[in-house]
């Protein structure tokens with residue numbers, strides 16, 4: 460049995476706790492908010508800790524999933540890896556490229572897996588789209604247009620929307636095209652002032668050849684929008700990340716494949732557990748986490764300078 464501890468049992472971490480319990484892998488929970496740690500410990504019949512150090516010292520764990528705020532990820536993951544434990548870090552992997560590079564080195568030194576919570580790769584319509592690209596069924600992919608919009612959540616304050624939310628679509632674009640962009644051009648801004656960080660972004664990513672991704676992310680739109688329109692030489696595929704519906708448009712015909720709804724977090728954590736069991740690198744690598752941060756930092760730099768940023 461794979462034994463996994465969860466650190467951070469807030470808005471998102473509580474889902475890790477629930478899903479890992481369903482997978483029979485939940486071994487311990489940790490939250491600096493002692494009441495939360497105790498409540499989850501009681502509900503799920505696992506030991507609860509208020510400090511990661513204590514959990515790592517007292518429990519023999521195969522992995523820890525890190526669901527604390529982004530600004531703590533580097534410190535948390537460094538400790539987890541140094542304890543000889545595999546690390547699943549929620550997105551963004553770290554808040555800076557420098558920390559991401561150090562974390563990759565720490566994983567190498569510890570000979571342990573490091574993965575990042577880019578959950579959309581496990582969302583069934585995105586898995587299906589990746590398969591369509593691999594099989595070449597719709598011809599060449601040319602343009603990916605992402606919309607990730609909703610009114611701002613209350614609990615995110617340590618990073619702006621680019622490092623919090625656009626990172627999902629940056630990773631999906633890189634994964635679908637199978638490469639990292641060559642050029643980044645963006646405008647970001649703060650619609651609801653005073654805000655320390657940006658709350659909207661329009662991002663253009665230029666890949667090899669003519670392949671292009673356009674990402675609109677904001678915490679302004681009142682309703683929740685999570686869509687991708689993928690333009691191929693042979694047609695268009697529209698995806699709704701929330702309903703998981705895929706619509707395939709070829710000429711005048713539209714088909715909507717029937718597919719049962721599956722919880723992306725369940726698929727993501729199941730794949731992580733299987734990778735740990737098989738001692739294999741998880742689908743999302745530390746390098747993927749680093750590449751996304753490089754793009755995210757280029758987005759902010761491009762907006763500041765008003766110029767495209769070319770990635771080496």
Ligand SMILES: NC(=O)c1ccc[n+]([C@@H]2O[C@H](COP(=O)([O-])OP(=O)(O)OC[C@H]3O[C@@H](n4cnc5c(N)ncnc54)[C@H](O)[C@@H]3O)[C@@H](O)[C@H]2O)c1
Nearest residue numbers: 467468469470471472490491492526527529549550576614
């Ligand atoms: N993959 C996704 O779709 C998705 C969705 C939402 C959030 N997230 C990510 O999950 C992470 C957490 O987000 P959230 O919305 O749950 O935040 P949150 O603020 O609701 O919860 C964070 C929890 O971590 C605890 N915590 C903070 N510092 C700690 C420490 N040093 N030691 C132990 N516990 C500590 C807090 O007490 C809190 O309970 C973020 O990285 C966020 O980007 C991912």
